[in-house]
Amino acid sequence: MERRINWFGLAAGITTLIVLAVSLFIPWWQLTIGDKVLQVSASPVNTNFGLLNLNFTVPLLWAWNLVSVLIFVAAGVVMLLYSIFPTKSYSKELLSFSYKKPLYLVMSFFIGLIVIVAIAGVFGLSVPVAVNQTFRYHHISCPPA
Secondary structure, X not given: OOOOOOHHHHHHHHHHHHHHHHHHXXXXXXXEEOOOXXXXXEEOOEEEEEEOOEEEOOHHHHHHXXXXXXXXXXXXXXXXXXXXXXXXXXXXHHHHHHOHHHHHHHHHHHHHHHHHHHHHHHOOOOOOOOOOOOOOOOOOOOOOO
């Protein structure tokens, strides 16, 4: 019996697991204000906040990160299974599950980032989305009376 392998599914499954591993340790977007006065590091599977050089965890974001990691792992493993057994009756359903989930997570990350930047713009703050920029705030003080 000849074994057929879906090479695109195999590549997609491996890529999904590599993106997961990299995203856990390297943030996709960072915001640093001052000398670590405020720090935000974000990726689709890991979001960290720091204030005055102290890191803190928001329980809802921790749960969101955990769910995102589990979805990425499940999607990567399912894509690998689909690529090894492409002729099984359940293969199409597995593919339709596995390719959409990481895509939706990455899209929701970028949409959330754009919404946050838009909200900051309403308050007059200019937050970079895709580039490393340095902003200088010049405080003008009045001379003492």
